[in-house]
Amino acid sequence: MAVEEKPAEDGTPSLLIALVPILFSVVLLAVTVPHLWRASAMDMRAPIGGPFSLVASDGRTVTEKSWPGRFLLIYFGYTHCPAACPTALADMQGALDAMGRAADRIQPVFVTVDPARDGRETMGRYVAMFGPHIEGLTGSADAIASAERNYGIEVRRLPGGTGDAYAMEHSSVILLMRPDGTFGGSFRADEGSARLARDLSAAIR
Amino acid sequence: MTGRRCGSAALALVLAAFVPVAALAAGPTVERAWSRAMAVPGVPGAIFATIRGGDTSDLLVGVDTKVAATATLHRMDMDGEAMRMRPTKALRVPAHGELVLDPGGDHVMLDGLSRPLVQGETFPATFRFAHGAPVTVIVKVGRPGADEPPK
Numbered sequence: 001m002a003v004e005e006k007p008a009e010d011g012t013p014s015l016l017i018a019l020v021p022i023l024f025s026v027v028l029l030a031v032t033v034p035h036l037w038r039a040s041a042m043d044m045r046a047p048i049g050g051p052f053s054l055v056a057s058d059g060r061t062v063t064e065k066s067w068p069g070r071f072l073l074i075y076f077g078y079t080h081c082p083a084a085c086p087t088a089l090a091d092m093q094g095a096l097d098a099m100g101r102a103a104d105r106i107q108p109v110f111v112t113v114d115p116a117r118d119g120r121e122t123m124g125r126y127v128a129m130f131g132p133h134i135e136g137l138t139g140s141a142d143a144i145a146s147a148e149r150n151y152g153i154e155v156r157r158l159p160g161g162t163g164d165a166y167a168m169e170h171s172s173v174i175l176l177m178r179p180d181g182t183f184g185g186s187f188r189a190d191e192g193s194a195r196l197a198r199d200l201s202a203a204i205r
Numbered sequence: 206m207t208g209r210r211c212g213s214a215a216l217a218l219v220l221a222a223f224v225p226v227a228a229l230a231a232g233p234t235v236e237r238a239w240s241r242a243m244a245v246p247g248v249p250g251a252i253f254a255t256i257r258g259g260d261t262s263d264l265l266v267g268v269d270t271k272v273a274a275t276a277t278l279h280r281m282d283m284d285g286e287a288m289r290m291r292p293t294k295a296l297r298v299p300a301h302g303e304l305v306l307d308p309g310g311d312h313v314m315l316d317g318l319s320r321p322l323v324q325g326e327t328f329p330a331t332f333r334f335a336h337g338a339p340v341t342v343i344v345k346v347g348r349p350g351a352d353e354p355p356k
Binding site for chain 1 (some may be wrong): 241242243244245247248249250251279281289290291292308309310312314316348349350351352
């Protein structure tokens with residue numbers, strides 16, 4: 001009896017040991033596959049940029065071609081955003097102020113992800129708080145959704161909140177488009193104006 | 206005689222100095238309360254501050270101020286590039302630690318501003334805690350989109 005049991009006891013650990021590489025590769029797959037999938041999804045995704053047709057604070061229609069020869073520095077956000085958007089806009093303005101003449105080559109743009117609350121008058125007054133140069137753009141829900149898609153911005157209205165009091169979740173990233181309309185890079189929106197000025201100067205050189 | 210009087214006066218001073226310190230140490234304190242200028246009707250403002258924990262862990266449960274119809278605590282989480290901001294009933298103030306309310310994180314959202322917040326101005330606000338005594342501070346208004354409190 002005792003003799004018969006022994007191999008069984010020894011067998012269990014050796015089976016486990018044999019399973020370890022299999023278990024390990026399953027774990028590895030679980031870790032790497034989503035990354036691979038993500039990487040391929042990124043590669044297959046359309047490049048950032050493309051046409052938009054929106055409305056500036058003064059009522060004129062603007063498109064990606066409205067500032068010929070200039071870089072576009074674009075941030076998507078909304079005026080009811082209490083923290084991240086004001087930081088991003090102040091940093092954009094601060095960076096351009098710090099860049100001197102080089103900043104003449106860059107048009108900063110703030111596109112709302114919340115056209116229901118951000119009409120052009122609200123957008124105009126809002127961007128004016130940060131400086132004279134940022135254009136505040138709004139538009140129809142469809143026009144905004146199309147711009148968000150083209151520029152890779154993910155937006156979701158958060159559940160909860162009643163009537164006019166609700167929050168939006170959105171990608172918070174500053175995008176640079178070259179004068180030829182190609183994507184020139186993206187910058188974090190929370191690293192301060194000095195860092196942004198440095199990164200921008202390098203990107204437009 | 207003189208020596209003894211000096212001694213008891215000194216003792217009284219020490220006690221007088223000690224009592225308010227002991228009272229302060231019991232609950233959280235609020236420092237560097239600030240806000241950003243906001244001049245657009247219908248657009249909310251925010252309050253930021255550093256809240257220092259007292260001897261025991263506490264919860265910030267609300268802020269009262271006359272400049273806004275409602276003041277709501279918000280918790281901010283970053284998920285990759287996406288910011289997640291959601292109303293919360295309370296924010297934890299660790300014992301002898303700090304709860305930092307700043308533009309990149311947790312903050313107090315001010316909806317329905319009763320007047321524009323003008324750079325350079327101040328307004329009072331009262332921070333309420335689950336256990337500690339309420340603390341009223343003066344909030345300084347900085348420039349729009351400021352990253353840090355005004356000097």
